[in-house]
Amino acid sequence: MTQVPKRDFHFTKAFEELEAIVKEFESEHIDLDEGLKKFERGLALAKQLKAKLQDVEQKIETIKQKFDSDEPKGEE
Amino acid sequence: MIFSVSEFVDYLREHLRTTVGEVEVKGEVSGFRERGDSLVFFDLKDEGSAVTCFLMKWELKQELADGEEIRVLATPSLFKKSGKFHLRVKEIALVGEGALAQAFLKLKSKLEQEGLFDEARKRPLPRFPERIGLVTSADAAAYTDVLTILKDRSRQHTVVFAPVRVQGAGSVRDIVAALRTLNEQRAAEVIIVTRGGGSFEDLQSFNSEDVARAIVASRIPVVVGVGHERDTSIADLVADVRATTPTNAAQLVAPDRRELLLAVTELSRRLGVEADASLRSASDRVGSSLDRMQRALQQPIDRIEQLLGSFRAAAVGFAATPRARHVAVDHAAATLTERMRRRSQEQVQRLAHIGKLLHALSPNAVLARGFSLTFDGQGKILHDAKALATGDHVRTRLSKGEFDSAVL
Structure with a gap:
């Protein structure tokens, strides 16, 4: 089984977290200390995302497929 | 060498x-004709010859x-028993546009009646896939088109390529097997x-029921892009997302990293604006708390001073009366003074406590975390850069020290 490898940085999750932080700032009343932490987290996420977006490598894996071998015994 | 009949039949079977x-x-x-529950027979013939064909009933799609x-x-x-020659049929395709069109409809x-084309059944594609399954022929222009577009648009990614025949004999089986293998291996986030x-x-392969059902059965969302824009295949109709061409399929799967970069930049800009507003409102709240506390402190201080004043006046007045000589004036004064002193002490302790609270909330504590305050020429805190004009002098207060500057 070729599982999707675990990554230390998950692009989709990071992007969604950044979106959530911005939304929180826009819609809620944020506590000063909490807000500062979230702000710093947001900036860090944005920085990581930008770095990932500069990375443009394409890898190609070719898979072998399995065919069913089901030969029935037919005869008239 | 002399064969037995069985050996001869086996020999020919193996040879074929x-x-x-x-x-x-x-x-x-x-x-x-159908034989029993599971077998189907027919002859395939032309003007000159005929051959017996057979397949399993469930393999017959039309x-x-x-x-x-x-x-x-x-x-x-x-056949092992009769030694009769036959064709074991794997796939049947109709010949001729008319027959094909009829089968298509x-x-x-x-499938439409089964609800397989319903939008509600279709799944959204992952937003930023990193592993993209590709089912096509390595010889097809489509293969190159998809790789080129992905390479240009996508950031780091892996194309999990399942090579298949895309037309003619064996293509249906290939495509079905490719979809199944990608699913079994959970090799991609989108196909x-x-x-x-x-x-x-x-x-035709993309109009086959087997391919359609394999797409429906895929747990991984499938984008189908077959032919030109005007072509609509059954595979297109059951796909989670339908692309018009191979190029379009690649575009739908991979968001452009340049657009994403802009999106991230915009998100951090919005974050900056909003965080600034939040911090400013927090800072305003600190300011108003300070005002309230100062007012609250001023009251007891005023009262103490008032009390001390009246005591002094009363003591002086009392000392001046002749009766004072008969009373232990000194003792009374000492008692009163002691009481006042204790009261003052209590007030001082309260002040010290409030002072600590004030310190925790003070702008200086905020400054110590790296924020700064900027004042205009009148010493008022600046909130809006629009209030400034070129040449204006401002003063910035840091955690330690201040500096003056002029607006460029």
Whole structure:
């Protein structure tokens, strides 16, 4: 089984977290200390995302497929 | 060498299997018949000859009738018992545009009734896939098109390529197996099934029920891009997302990293604006708390001073009366003074406590975390850069020290 490898940085999750932080700032009343932490987290996420977006490598894996071998015994 | 009959039949079976293998044969259906629950027989004939064909009933995807022109993918062999020659049919394809079009419409209405084209059944694609399954032929222009677009648009990614025949004999089986393998191995987050344009007959594999059901059964979302924009295949209709061309399929799967970069920049800009506003409102709240506390402190201080004043006046007045000599004036004064002193002490302690609270909330504590305050020429805190004009002098207070500057 070729599982999707675990990554230390998950692009989709990071992007969604950044979106959530911005939304929180826009819609809620944020506590000063909490807000500062979230702000710093947001900036860090944005920085990581930008770095990932500069990375443009394409890898190609070719898979072998399995065919069913089901030969029935037919005869008239 | 002399064979027994069984040995001879086995020998020929093996010989046919290894030397002939799979063949495609075209002809007219004749003598179509079902045997038992599971077998279907017919003869494939033309003007000159005929050959017996058989397949499993469940393998028969379309209705067959005598007189129909078909093409079969089959392996030739001999029946073990009778030694009779036959073709073991693997795939049947109708021949001729008319027959194909009829079969297409029939399958389309069948799958539509099953609800397989319903939008509600279709899944959204992952937003930023890193592993993209690609089911097409390595020889097809579609293969190159998809890789080129992905390479240009996507950031780091892996294309999990499942090479298949995209037309003719064996293509249906290939595509079905590719979809199944990608799913079994959970090898990708999204799958592109694609091929370029061709004749209606060329695109037949994408109108097959098997391919349609394999797409429906895929747990991984599937994007289908077959032929040109005007071509609509059954595969297109059951796909989670339908692309018009191979290029379009790649575009739909991979968001452009340049656009994403802009989106991230915009998100951090919005974050900056909002965080600034939040911090400012927090800072305003600190300011108003300070004001309230100062007012609250001023009251007891005023009262103490008032009290001390009246005491002093009373003591002086009392000392001046003749009766004072008869009273232990000193003692009384000492008692009163002691009481006042204790009261003052209590107030001082309260002040110290409030002072600590004030310190925790003070702008200086905020400054110590790296924020700064900027004042205009009148010493008022600046909140809006619009209030400034070129040449204005401002003063910035840091945690330690201040500096003056002029606006450029």
